[in-house]
Amino acid sequence: MQVLKFGGTSVANAAAINQVIDIVATAARHDTVVVVLSALGGITDALIEAGQLAEAGNEAYQDRLRHIEQRHLTAVQELIPVATRSAALSQIKQRCNELEAICDSVFALGELSARTLDRLMSFGELMSSQLVTERLRSLGIAHAWQDSRQLIRTNSRFGFAEVDFDTTNQQIHDFLAATPAPIYLVPGFIAADASGTTTTLGRGGSDYSGAIYAAALRARRLEIWTDVSGMMTADPRLVRHARPIPHISYQEAMELSHFGAKVLYPPTIQPVMHQGIPLWIKNTFAPADHGTLVEVAPPQNHDVVRGISSISNLTMLNLEGSGMIGIPGFSKRLFGALAGERVNVILITQSSSEHSISVAVGAADAARAKTAVDGEFAHEIDMRRLEPLRLETGLAIVALVGESMKNHPGISGRLFGALGHNGVNIRAIAQGSSEKNISTVIQAADVKKAINVLHEAFFEVEYKQVNVFVVGVGNVGRKLLEQLRQQQHYLLDKLQLQLRVVGLANSRQFVLDPNGLDLTTWPEELARGEAFRLDQLVEQIHALNLRNSVFVDVTASAEVAGCYAALLAKSVAVVACNKVACSSAYSTYARLKGLAREFNANFLFETNVGAGLPVIGTLNDLLRSGDVVQRIEAVLSGTLNFVFNHYDGRRPFAEVVRQAQDEGYTEPDPRLDLSGTDVARKILILAREAGVALEMTDIQNTSFLPASCLEGDVAAFYEQLAAHESHFRQLYDEATAAGKKLRFVARYAGGQAAVGLQAVGPDHDLYTLKGKDNVVLFYTNRYPEQPLVIKGAGAGADVTASGVFADMMRAARV
Structure with missing residues (x-):
């Protein structure tokens, strides 16, 4: 039968x-x-x-x-x-x-x-x-x-x-x-x-x-x-890669069905569970599919968690007050009042101090529950021994279910870590004594992201999905998108990272697609996008609420840098090629670093200093390992190094600078480079990363440019460079006569920093620097005389894009 x-x-x-x-x-x-x-x-x-x-x-x-x-x-x-x-x-x-x-x-x-x-x-x-x-x-x-x-x-x-x-x-x-x-x-x-x-x-x-x-x-x-072909590891309407569960125990099925799995309802299982009758969930429209067999002793599988379920439209009832401490019977009266109104309690949690007890109920029952509970405890409320019942609305429960969880330490840690890294705040936690279920109360708006994050953490060992928003598609931005396109298959095959660019913006338009943009046709898609407004873009990033989100700023815009705080506070990682944020007021820099720590979000800006060179990462490694920085000497402008390596008096100085701009080595405004402002920003950032609270005004900047070169616009700048050719020729001739080369050097020591043009001799570490190379010399307690040297190309769209790409990978693989 x-x-x-x-x-x-x-x-x-x-x-x-x-x-x-x-x-x-x-x-x-x-x-x-x-x-x-x-x-x-x-x-x-x-x-x-x-x-x-x-x-x-x-x-x-x-x-x-x-x-x-x-x-x-x-x-x-x-x-x-x-x-x-x-x-x-x-x-x-x-x-x-x-x-x-x-x-x-x-x-x-x-x-x-x-x-x-x-x-x-x-x-x-x-x-x-x-x-x-x-x-x-x-x-x-x-x-x-x-x-x-x-x-x-x-x-x-x-x-x-x-x-x-x-x-x-x-x-x-x-x-x-x-x-x-x-x-x-x-x-x-x-x-x-x-x-x-x-x-x-x-x-x-x-x-x-x-x-x-x-x-x-x-x-x-x-x-x-x-x-559907059985119970699923998660709701397939929310998780694209949810898969059927071939075997499950009665207890696991009960837990999943209690917490919202729609295939079964809890009372269904009771009569057959008591008699050990197998229950098979099958698909009418795909009868050959295995489905899910619910049985007394299902075979072991490799998944510690059997499934993830959720219930939305919940309200948390919070009963609090010092009058509860040490007084028996409060819980009985609370649940009695709820039972009298036929209010079903879905989850219970109580503080160890007995000062509060919280229960989750369906939102439709919340008003009746409050009336009943406040009535039951009216005397205690009047005497101010208890607060009136407090309601928190717009909540949901996400539950991990699995028999094997009780034998595996660290499951809760993985759950909390995965949710925390994605900015999902846990309002309450409950775990049954059987350890078959870990339930978390979260905001209902976060359910889809939370379930996808947990499904990825516990079931999708094949790959991790990373969702990227790129602002800025100039020289560096275009190179970055091309590198991403070339590496997408490699990242998936070798690193198990499914990297999707879901948003693109320039100064005129932006486009978002939560399913990922096609990186072969992105210019056309961006051209069809909405008119760019940064506040709308940030608002929509928050509304999409995608897991493992990374915001990449490849602009020089102060406005874009101004949105970092709002993103970090929502646990969206920020990768900044833009130097504005980290070289602005120290309070802004410190606040962003603090937000990154507080909300467990990466704030990475390696390319602020050395394009693709691992300068900041190396400095951080030194500090984390207990070393102390005594002094930094560096050539931090690929542009200036290119200029002084190519200027020999035979071609006008202005022509060499224009060549550097044409080849993509300068900032969009080359005056930032030649005035020393960009180098000053870089040494400021290094000093701050070394733990010193400097401001931009603390950096001594000795300019080699005549004052008139910095007046007017870029066109006027080039005119003034040409007009002062004799000045630049004199600088070159004096250095050459002394057997030296011109280098624009940044120095930090003893809590002070300075930048300026220097003539260095053959015995100096900076003398042999070629082309557009940068070099950083770290003198530390461990490297007191022979410095730790980082050297290589410090300018150019390709290497800068690769540095941004590397930061993205660091953000993605945490």
Whole structure:
């Protein structure tokens, strides 16, 4: 004997019903089968709506009834041959006439009692099961149909009746003994009390009916046929890579179903769980799929966590007050007040000090719960021993479920770390004594991100998804996007990183696509984007709330740098090629570093100093390992080094500077380089990273440019360079005559920093510097005489883009 239950989507139309009959006929070749049927998909809701409209005096209930009747009549016409159709049509018409009479009475009285609503809802299962029985009859398949109201006995708690199992089991046995058949067809969801009045079994009632029949008959197994291939590791509507769970224990299934898994409802499992009857969840539309087998002792798998589930639309009830400490009975009174209002408690947590207790309930119950609890504790509230019940709305629960969690340390740590790194705040935590469940209360707005983060952490060992927003698509930005495009497959194959650029912006437009932009056609997509407004971009980044988000600033914009704080505070990592933030007021720099620590978000800016050179990273490694920086000497401008390595007096100085700009070595405004401002920013950043609170005004900048060169615009700058060619030639000639070379040097020592042009001889470490190279010399306690040297190309779009790329990888792989 086996019991097959089919849900509403499985009998939604004639084609689906024919699929059901194929499954039933196949099963009946090997065993006696009891088939439990739900109403046609959507019919129960339509019946409830019709009743509510009638109660409200709205004649639109008649339209709902006509829709219900037409759906069933259409199914009859598609399922039953014309020659034998009349009996089926007559039955449907009779049921619909009864239904109309009930609704007319509700309309006349203006009252829809729970008893009447149960009667109304029963018509869905009655009509669907009669449709299937008529189809079986037309195919000549032997079977027996029986009204479940004649078999399942309940009390008179309408809407969610409690089953009298002794009577029910006897009536089911008696019916089968008196009516031998290979197939038994019964409507789910409905039952009757001792007086024969129709009752219903509540949410998931048809599944519960299947379990009742299976338990009564000691069935070999219960199969729940639905429109998905079993229970999933997470809700597939939220997690693209959710996968079916082939085997699961009753306890795990109970936990997952309690916390929102829609395939099963908790009461369904109880009757079969008590008797150890396997429960198999199968897909009506993919019957060959394995589905999920719920059993006493499922085989071990490699996943410590079996599944992730969630419930939204929750409210947290917080009862607090010093009057609770050491006084027994508060919890009893709290739960008694909630029980009196039939408020279901989903999660409980209490502080160890006994000063507060918090429970999560459905949002729809929150107002009634507050009235009941405040009434129960009115005296204590008046005496100020307790605060009035405080409600927190807009919450959800995300739960990890798995039998094996109790044997594996560190599961909670991975959970909290994954959520914390993505800025998901945990409001409350509960873990059962069995350690099969770790439940976290979070903001409902964070549910999708939280479930994806946890699914990635516990199931998707293949790769980690990183979502990147790039602002700035000039020379460096374009090179960065090209490097990302070239490396996407490598990152996925070798590093298990699925790096997706989900946002792009320039000074005119921005475009966002949460599924990832095509890096071969991004210019066209950006051209079709929205008009750029930084506040709107930041707002939409927050609204998307994507996991593992990285914001990459490849601009020189103070406005863009100004948004870092808002991003870091939402745990969005920031990678800055832009030097403005880190070289602005020390308070701004310190605040950003503090926000990064507070919200567990990376704030990385390696390219601020040495383009692609690992200057800041090396400095941080020295400090983290306990070393102390005594002195820094550096050539930090690839532009200036290029200029002074190429200027020999044979070509005008202005021409060499323009060449540097044309080849992409200068800042967008070359005056920042030649004035020493850019180098001053870089040594300032290094000094700050070394732990010194310097301001830009503390940096001594000895300029080699005549003052007139810094007046006017860029065009005027080049005119003045040309006009002062003799000045630059003199600098060169004097250095050459002394056997030296010109270098624009940055120095830090003893808490002070300076930048300026120097002539260095062959014995100096900076003398041999070529082309556009940068060099940094760290003199530390460990490197007091022979410095730690970092040297290489310090300018150019390619190397700068590669430095940004490297920071992105650091942000992504934490």
